[in-house]
Amino acid sequence: MLKIKESMDIISVKNGGGDVIDLQKCREEIDKIDSQIVELFEQRMKISQNVAEYKINTGKPVLDKTREQQKLDSVEELASTKYNGQAVRELFSQIMSMSRKLQYTMMTYNQAREFHKIKEIPKSKDTRIVYFGTKGSYSEQAMEEYFGTKITSSGAPTFYEVMSKVSSGEADYGVLPIENTTTGGITDIYDLLVEFDNYIVAEHVLKIDQALLSLPGAKLSDIRTVYSHPQGILQSRKFLEQYSNMKAVEYGSTAGCAKKVLEDGDKNQAAIASIRAASTYGLEVLASNINYEEVNSTRFIIITKQCQFCEGSDKMSICFTLPHESGTLYSMLSHIIYNNLNMSKIESRPIPGKKFEYRFFVDFDGCIEEPAVINTLRGIEAEALDIKILGNYIGVDL
Template sequence: MAALDDLRIRLDEIDGQIVRLYEERMKVCEEVGELKVKSWGRVLDRQRERNKLNDVASRVSNDFNRKGIQELYEQLMSMSRKLQYQQMVEAGALGRLPFIGIDSLEKDTARVVYQGVEGAYGQAAMLKFFGEGCNNFHVRTFRDAMEAIEDGAADYAVLPIENSSAGAVTEVYDLLVEFENYIVGETILPVRHTLAGLPGTDLNQIRRVYSKAEALMQTTRFLSDHPDWEQISVVNTAVAAKKILEDKDSTQAAVCSAYAAQVHGLSVLVDEINDDSNNSTRFIVVTNQKVFLKDASKISICFEVPHQSGSLYRLLSHFIYNDLNMSRIESRPVEGKSWEYRFFVDFDGNMGDAAVKNTIRGLREEAINLKILGNY
């Protein structure tokens, strides 16, 4: 039996040959890429790749090696494609991305819409981003807000996209796919829930508590200390505050922000009742124009993947290869396609960056229904 050191020497020799052959293979792939650039041909040829995988699998001696050689060649072909995507981008084959870079948003003259009523967290996020004097109005639903900017009734909409404890606002993700509206900004708002009621209300009087379902969930510990209180869900925390004012019933209270309590003339009965003291919500600023700030540093996209093993892994490898940091990935079911999913990805970058262009080129060829949701 050969000594371990001898076997390692043989492996080193084989690895040296593999490295040499890998570079030789990539050189040929580069020449293939040059021909594709001249003919503006597609990089990905799915049928040829399937044929190649079947061919190399037929040349090995057992099932274990068959699986391994197919995995190896999937990686080799993936690297070849990435090289050729880079060649295409450098030759201008990607073309201009359909977004226009701008220096700033027109905050002073913009008309802004938010979901909810006065006192809503959405209003607070809007004022934080656009300033106290912005021209604004509110609508009942997230869909109404998206329709307002699509129709031109508003220039921008401010919508929640995720909460640090409750997770994604799935309806907004779905609306980003449905509407041709795009993200141009974001702001993060700390969420500080209070229990608010009519002035002079005593906790012992309370029988019913109103709020948005997520806000009730985010204050479970406090509310569980009062098992006799009936918890009733409404569309918005500010709607809950408004109801308390309108009903003028001291047996009712609302879980809402201190700002909503102030707007609707309520007293804060108990402050800071969040389960998580670091709770916050990320809001996005959306418009119907394909624009992005020239100093933008985050990109949001969505895409579907082929319904086959390894599809998501191969697509995400474009971010790895181009050294782009993904900050979030979320999945949503694709309507009308059982057990198939659309993926939403946030990653660092600007649409002017070469690495971003390389990634977008690769994703466009290999993903299904790629959509750039915004650069902000």
């Protein structure tokens, strides 16, 4: 027997035992219970503040895993069914997570204090820049677009050497590619950001148009060996698949490959590089725009060994490692969500010496001075095995 309003909304129905279930009455009872839950939740959070003050005064950490596990086990046992027990456990996991986040707002965060603000990055003849590759490289182009040409610059043949020169103080800033819209993140750069105590202070996005370069007079049918950086080969793989006579060989930077073709003087060789590199080394363009994605852009990072950020910085990059346990990544990312910050990127890299364990690299919006960012960093620092701020800088709209 159904009672139905003129609007056709069902307001009551008999259950299997013959009792009438009234939807409106059920909703009113739920609202009453929810009010009680909110009141009790606020009482619990108020007590959590007292707990935080105690921990601050005694130097105890916010997260006490043993205590939390004992608490979760005990509340799960209070439930009348197995399903409710699992649900209660999940509910209290979230409640305790909220409690920790409140406590983190009352504590200090040391890494954030190490960073100091500058008005802008210097771009004068006294500014020493090292970029990946040699003259004519995309990294050199990105450097000139960002810094201009009135600087002191030099190239380095490897990502490692760029990082090393910045870390040693031989260069003030370094320019490195970190991500491409076609091939994704450049994993070596992420690993080096962990290995070296260098920091991202800016980023620059460059449109990449790959070209096939050869000695003057060479034809497509002459080419047997094509040299390029692995990224250049990947971005142009569909073009290369059309020519069975061409074998791709990885070799340094794209501009370095153009230089090799010139120096070897072999018409059977070609390089995948920029038209800028062709002009630099006097090579001919056999084919242009050979990257298979038309929207092919690379994001470059500007690194320095100084813990600094510019006025107007609105993008954070961090990395952290986690206990190899269920739900730990969710717990880390929940700090970003809780503080209403937008996460724009996440990458993972294997941890050397660990079997199938990973370090996570995360970008999210915000400035290191903002309370929401500080709270996020506090929470992740307390619950991750380790955390490093990779940089705070002005993000580029892609």
